[in-house]
Structure formats: C-alpha cells, structure tokens
Amino acid sequence: MTELARLIASIAIITVIGWAVLSIILSRRGGFSLAEELAVSYGLGLGFITLEMLCFYFLKLPFKAAYILSPWLVVIAMALPAAKNRLDSVLAAPKSAKRDSKKPGGLAVFLLAAICAETFYAFFRALIKPLESYDAIAIYAIKAKILYFARAFPADFFTSTIQLFPHPDYPLNIPLAETFFYNMMGAWNDQLVKLIFPLYFVALIVMCYSSIRRFASRTHALLFTFFLSSIPQLTAYATNGYLDLPLAFYYFTSAVCLFRWLEDRGQTQLLLVSAVMAGLAGWTKNEGMMFCVVNIAVLAVYSLQVKGYRLQGMKQAAIYTGITVVILAPWLFIKKAAGIENSEIILANLNPANLFRQLWKIKPILYEFQKQFFGPKKWNIFWPLALFILAAGYKVAFKGVRKYIALSLALTICGYVTFYMISKVDVHFFLSTTWSRFLLHFLPVVVYWIALVAKDEVEI
Amino acid sequence: MDRLNALKRIFAAFFAAWVVLWLMFAGRELFVKGAARDYAELLPRPLESKRAHVTGERLYKFLAFAREVMPEGASYELVGLEEGSLDKRRAAYYLYPRVEKDKGDFILVYNKDAALRGKYDEIGNIDASRHILKKKDTP
Numbered sequence: 001m002t003e004l005a006r007l008i009a010s011i012a013i014i015t016v017i018g019w020a021v022l023s024i025i026l027s028r029r030g031g032f033s034l035a036e037e038l039a040v041s042y043g044l045g046l047g048f049i050t051l052e053m054l055c056f057y058f059l060k061l062p063f064k065a066a067y068i069l070s071p072w073l074v075v076i077a078m079a080l081p082a083a084k085n086r087l088d089s090v091l092a093a094p095k096s097a098k099r100d101s102k103k104p105g106g107l108a109v110f111l112l113a114a115i116c117a118e119t120f121y122a123f124f125r126a127l128i129k130p131l132e133s134y135d136a137i138a139i140y141a142i143k144a145k146i147l148y149f150a151r152a153f154p155a156d157f158f159t160s161t162i163q164l165f166p167h168p169d170y171p172l173n174i175p176l177a178e179t180f181f182y183n184m185m186g187a188w189n190d191q192l193v194k195l196i197f198p199l200y201f202v203a204l205i206v207m208c209y210s211s212i213r214r215f216a217s218r219t220h221a222l223l224f225t226f227f228l229s230s231i232p233q234l235t236a237y238a239t240n241g242y243l244d245l246p247l248a249f250y251y252f253t254s255a256v257c258l259f260r261w262l263e264d265r266g267q268t269q270l271l272l273v274s275a276v277m278a279g280l281a282g283w284t285k286n287e288g289m290m291f292c293v294v295n296i297a298v299l300a301v302y303s304l305q306v307k308g309y310r311l312q313g314m315k316q317a318a319i320y321t322g323i324t325v326v327i328l329a330p331w332l333f334i335k336k337a338a339g340i341e342n343s344e345i346i347l348a349n350l351n352p353a354n355l356f357r358q359l360w361k362i363k364p365i366l367y368e369f370q371k372q373f374f375g376p377k378k379w380n381i382f383w384p385l386a387l388f389i390l391a392a393g394y395k396v397a398f399k400g401v402r403k404y405i406a407l408s409l410a411l412t413i414c415g416y417v418t419f420y421m422i423s424k425v426d427v428h429f430f431l432s433t434t435w436s437r438f439l440l441h442f443l444p445v446v447v448y449w450i451a452l453v454a455k456d457e458v459e460i
Numbered sequence: 461m462d463r464l465n466a467l468k469r470i471f472a473a474f475f476a477a478w479v480v481l482w483l484m485f486a487g488r489e490l491f492v493k494g495a496a497r498d499y500a501e502l503l504p505r506p507l508e509s510k511r512a513h514v515t516g517e518r519l520y521k522f523l524a525f526a527r528e529v530m531p532e533g534a535s536y537e538l539v540g541l542e543e544g545s546l547d548k549r550r551a552a553y554y555l556y557p558r559v560e561k562d563k564g565d566f567i568l569v570y571n572k573d574a575a576l577r578g579k580y581d582e583i584g585n586i587d588a589s590r591h592i593l594k595k596k597d598t599p
Contacts, residue, residue: 385478
C-alpha cells in the first residue's frame, strides 16, 4: 500500500514537472484545454525526468530522489506566474462555451461508458500481473532493473553491461521511467510500475478526444475516440510494457500540434510543443526519430507551398530540427561514443542500387499489409471503416490541412517500407513481428484524419 | 441528400458491426481464451506468486532456488532453455544481478539430467532434472 501511495505521489510530481515545462513553452498563450494540459504534462514530465537521469551519466550522479527532483523546483518556480494565468483562463473557458451546455444524448452516454470501460479494463489488465511479455522484460525492464539495483549508471553500463542484453541501441525513456518509479517506491515492484502504460493510454485518449472536439460535436469526438480506444491491438499494448503506445502518444501529440499550427500560424507555441514531443518520440523508440524527420519534412513542404513564407518557414523548420536534436543529443552522443549500433537496420544500405535489389520484398510487405487490413482480431473493422470514410470523402480528404496529414502518413508508410527494404533481418519474420506494432504508431493520426473527413462528409 | 443519407446508413452499419465485434472479441478473450480464469487465479496472489504464475511455477521455483544459492554478482551458465526463448529471457531478468556468462561460476541445469562436469560440483537440486552446479574453486 505504501508503494502504491508513493507511486501515485511520483506520478503527481511527474505531471507537475511536465506542467511546469509546458507552462514555460506556452507562456501565457494557452492553446490546450485543462485535460489536454494534464495529458501532455504526464508525457512531457516523464520524458524530461528520464532525459535528466540520462545526463546523470555524464555527471556521475546517483539516482537519488533529491538530486533528481531538486532542479525542477527552479523550473516550477519559473513557470508559476504563467501557469496560474493560464489555469484561470482554462477554468473560466468551459462556463462560456455554449456548445458544452447541451445534455449528452443516449449515443454519447453509451460511447462515454464504453471508453470508460476500456480505460478501466486497461488499468486492470496492466496491474493484475507483473511485467512478463517478451520485449517488456528482455529489452526494457532488465535495463530498468540493472539501473535500479546500481542506483546510478554503472561506469561500464553502455560499453559492457547493456551489451549482454538484446537491443542495447533502444532509447532509455521508458526503462529510466521504470527505474525512477522503483526508486520512488523504494522497491523493485514490476507490477505497480506497469501503471505507466495505461496512463499513456489515458493521455492518448484525452488528446484524441480533445483534438477532434476542437472541430466537431461532442458525439462525433466521442465516436472516434471510442473507435480508437476499443481497437484490441491498442488496448493490448496499453498494458503489456511495450513502448509502441507511449511512442504513439508522443507522435500523435506532436503531429496534432503541428497540424493545428498549420491552420493557425499565429500559435507558435503549438509548433514548439510539437517539436518537443517529436524529440521525446525519438527518445522513446528508434522509430520516433523517423517521426521527427516526417514532421520536419511536412513543415518544409508547407513552407515551400505558401507564397511569401519560404524564408520564415525554413527558419522555423530549422528551429524545429534544432529542438529535436537538442533533446536527442545526449542519447545520440552516448550511442556514438559507446559504439552502440542498431542490429536490424543498416543505414548504409539506404542507396538506390540496394533498394532496387530489395524490390522483391514489396510482395511480402503488401501481403502483410492486407493481412492486417482484414484482421478484425487486432483491428476490429478499423481499416475498412477508414477506407470507406476516405472514399466517401475523397473530395475533402486532401484539402487544406488534411493534405498535410495525408502527406505525413504517406511519408510514415514509405519510411517503414524503407526499413523493411534495408533491414538485414528476414523480411517475413520482421514483418510478422513488427508491422502490427508499427501500425499502432500512426493509428491515432489516421483516426484524427478520418474524423476530420467524416465531419465534413458524413455529418454525424 | 440521397447520397448523404446512404453514407449515413452505411456508416451506421459499420458502427453496429463494430460494436458487435467489439463485444464478441471481449467475450472471446475473457471466456474462450481463458483471461477471466487467469484473472481469478492472479487476483488474490501476492507479487512473488504472480511472478511464478506468469513464468510457470516449475521454472520460477527453480529460478527462486538459484537466487538463493548464487550470491549477487555471480556468473552462471543456463542449460536446458532454448537460446533466445521467452523463458531464457525471463531467467536472465529474474536472476539479475547474477549474470549469464560462458563458463560461469555456476551451471544451472533445467529439465536435463546433465552429467556433472569435471570442474563442477553439484551444490543443490530440486529434483532429478533441476540442479545447480558450482565451479570447484569458486568461494
């Protein structure tokens, strides 16, 4: 019970730290509802705490709570005036919002109940047993355990210890988050630590609902949030200790902030949040670095397409790149210095001649794609539904900001196909073990896109 | 207007099919695949017993025994579990801070009636197919 209380207190601390960082980024400008701020703060706080813990490697500091938390007091103090100001305006906002005053109908109540049931079940499934699935223990939890028992980075952690276990090149955001919570609980409790994952699920659901709610009715937002939250593959990954759902959260938040900024360039703070979340996506999983590139590419294409905006747009793309690089720099430096390399992807293979030689892989790739498309056990009928909405709304699906969403998704799929083409792992094995997880990374963005298209075309 | 109504009807059919499949898969997972039974078994157990349940009682008992016998920081070789298998990964996870190493201080023999090697003595066993050997010169 004490461990649970300590864990809950740690989560509250993490969220406050994230909120302070967010407040500094947003300044007095806002741009999020209170629920969104809390959701973003959780991911942001966790990401920044683990980045700080990574920096302890350079400083040779132990993972003592006092050392980890004390620097954040300064950040919290700096953020207080802006945070208070925004809190006042956020709390005042719903009272004046007319559209919220309508009583929810039967469908809305059903959808809300279903989302709550899925959320409750995600917590239950996560907390009923300790970490036990393959990657969760073999790659992530083992690193967390090593760091917890050492109470610091052992001097040979990157050059020797980490090499004894699979995938030493995977970023340490979640393993360090697990270490942080073990430290705060004062025990190696690999059951309670799983709370991290359903909380990412909640954060994702909140972000999805709030983002759709911004342009559509409550029922419409609930409907698409229900679709997202009831996809079996997503709920399974909200509980099993894998990093795909945290990555999906970071990428979705980053992408939605970018799309919102594309619609209203005055809200520069959204671009900053997008860049930070993209950086944290890269700090969560290697695939996240691809999402940084995707977002930067979308930003660059947008800049080139808007007349009279090229120079400023390119400047903003450069700043965006700079922010992601700063976030990823400590980890990339450590990897380079310790000679840690990815065991699956060889970037040297990324050349036209090799890609041409690997064209035969397109067939198994397409086969796996259709397998997932028609796979209701993992996806319900999400992909056929998405296809139906896009076909029905093809006239609007690529208009305005939607074309950048489409571009973003197209680049993502191209990126993953390229991974498969240049990978040295047997493509059939690689596809069967990864594609259903890779789909999760951009699934929420697809939900957001079809919600936008459906709003204009089907008028739910 | 007709087109819009048709689209709405198709969308409603998708939604209905979604809800039916959603409930069906939830029921299937809970009652056909046995998740409900698993939850009922896990719920009253303390953490250590949950670990044993998810790992498999037989393997976990052996790993717990190995943790008692081997001091922290010791190195071991594990015989009897397939390389790269989930069980092998779980063993590495639960045995840490003891680390697997070729020709380690200890040999953990699981599900095998291994002949004792010349440089090792048997220092304990759970049954005929689960024993722990120790290098003769290890303190």
